[in-house]
Amino acid sequence: MNAPRLTYDSVVVRPVSVPLRRKVVSRVGFFDHWPIILIDLHTKEGVVGRSYLEPYLEKSARYIVPVVRDLVDSRKGQAIVPVADFQAGRKSLNLIGYEGVAMIANAGIDMAAWDALAKAAGMPLAVLLGGSVGPVPAYNSNGLWLTDPATLAAEAAELVAEGGFAGLKLRLGRDRLEDDLEALRQVRSGAGDDIKLMVDFNQGLTLGDAIHRCHALDDQGLYWFEEPTTYNNLEGYARLARDLKTPLQLGENFYGPRELYRALQLGAGDYVMPDMMRIGGVTGWMRSVGIAAAAGVEVSTHLYPEVSAHLMRVTETAHWLEWQDWADPILREPFVVKDSQIQVPERPGIGIEWDEAAVKRFAIG
Numbered sequence: 001m002n003a004p005r006l007t008y009d010s011v012v013v014r015p016v017s018v019p020l021r022r023k024v025v026s027r028v029g030f031f032d033h034w035p036i037i038l039i040d041l042h043t044k045e046g047v048v049g050r051s052y053l054e055p056y057l058e059k060s061a062r063y064i065v066p067v068v069r070d071l072v073d074s075r076k077g078q079a080i081v082p083v084a085d086f087q088a089g090r091k092s093l094n095l096i097g098y099e100g101v102a103m104i105a106n107a108g109i110d111m112a113a114w115d116a117l118a119k120a121a122g123m124p125l126a127v128l129l130g131g132s133v134g135p136v137p138a139y140n141s142n143g144l145w146l147t148d149p150a151t152l153a154a155e156a157a158e159l160v161a162e163g164g165f166a167g168l169k170l171r172l173g174r175d176r177l178e179d180d181l182e183a184l185r186q187v188r189s190g191a192g193d194d195i196k197l198m199v200d201f202n203q204g205l206t207l208g209d210a211i212h213r214c215h216a217l218d219d220q221g222l223y224w225f226e227e228p229t230t231y232n233n234l235e236g237y238a239r240l241a242r243d244l245k246t247p248l249q250l251g252e253n254f255y256g257p258r259e260l261y262r263a264l265q266l267g268a269g270d271y272v273m274p275d276m277m278r279i280g281g282v283t284g285w286m287r288s289v290g291i292a293a294a295a296g297v298e299v300s301t302h303l304y305p306e307v308s309a310h311l312m313r314v315t316e317t318a319h320w321l322e323w324q325d326w327a328d329p330i331l332r333e334p335f336v337v338k339d340s341q342i343q344v345p346e347r348p349g350i351g352i353e354w355d356e357a358a359v360k361r362f363a364i365g
Helices: 058-075 082-092 101-121 149-161 177-191 207-216 234-243 257-265 281-294 305-312 356-362
Strands: 008-026 029-043 048-053 135-140 167-171 196-200 224-226 248-250 321-323 341-343
Touching: 008 058, 008 356, 029 058, 029 101, 048 101, 058 082, 058 101, 082 101, 082 281, 101 281, 135 305, 149 167, 149 177, 167 177, 177 196, 177 207, 207 234, 234 248, 234 257, 257 281, 281 305, 305 321
Parallel strands: 135 167, 135 321, 167 196, 196 224, 224 248
Antiparallel strands: 008 029, 029 048, 135 341
16 A cells, blocks of 8 residues: 655635533633634645644634644645654744644644545544554543532533443532532532542642642542643642642643653653643644653543544553533534444544534634
8 A cells, every 4th residue: 555645735724613502611711602723734636634723712813823824835835744744843933932822733734634644545543543443431521610519410410411421520629618529419419429520620729729629629539630730830730649649630731742751750640631732733642642651651632532532542541532522513523422432433534524504604703
C-alpha cells in the first residue's frame, strides 16, 4: 500500500455558537451557548480534513481564526507532514510564545491534517496510527454543575440513562462544605451508590482552601479530585498529591508535552487528562502519552470526544474518555455511546462531517 501524499491548498474556518442542553454553571463562568471553530483543510488532491476547536469564549474566534488561516496560507503547495508541520508551525510563532493562540491554532490544523491523511488512506485515524476501532470507556460530563443541589438527583439519573454510564463528572467548590456534601448525597441518590464520581473544582479554590476542602472530602469515596486550584501551581498540586488519599487529576491546561513532563517530574498528580487544542492536536497527544506511559500514569481525555476516542485506542495507559455532546448539533452523524463506552466508527479519518444546515443556523457573525 502506498502512503497517501497530500498537499496544502486552502482552509475554510467558520465559528459557530451552539446552544447547550444544560447550562454550564462553574467557577470559571456561565455558558448557555458553546463556541466552536470549524476547520476544513482543503488539499490539492481534493481530500478535505476536518477538525474543530472549542475556545470557551466566543470573542476568541476573532484572533484564533486569522492565525489558522495565516498558517495554512504559508504552507500552500507544500506536502502535508503533520509531525514536521507541528514543529515548524510552533517555531514560526515562537516570538509571541509557544502557548495560547499559537498552540491552539497549530493544534486545530494538526487534527485536520491527520484527518485528511487517514481519509486519503481509506482508514479510521486509529487504524492509521497502528491501532484498531472499537469501544473506549467513557463517563458523562454533560451536567451536574454548581446548581441547586436539590436538582441533582433527577439530573444524575438522566445522565446515567443517556448512555448507560458507569461514571459521572460532578462539579464541586461551593462556598460551604455542607452544600458540596449535599450535592454528593443527591447525585448518589439519583445515580446509585456504585456510580464513579469524577469531581472537578474548575480551579475555583485557593491552595489553602483546596487543602481544607479536599481533606474534608477525602473519605467520600470519590474517583478523583480534578483541578482544585490554579492549574499552573504545580508545586501546590504536588503537595496535595502527597497528602490526599483520593487521586488527583490535572492536565487539561498543559500546553504541549513538556508541561506534562514537568508535572510528572514534580509528582503533581496521579492522573493526567490532556486537552486536544492545548496539548497540540494528534501530534502533541502522541508525544505526550509516551511520557505518561513511561511514568505508569493513566491518561484520560478532556473535551473533543471524537478525535480523543481514536487516540485512546492507541494510548498505552488509556483510562477514561470525557463524554460531552456539545458539538453534536453541528455533526451530521454523532458517535454512538452505549454501556458507558463510546464506539469508534469504521469511517475514514476521524469520522466527522458537518451538518451544514445547523452550521448556517448557529454561525457567528
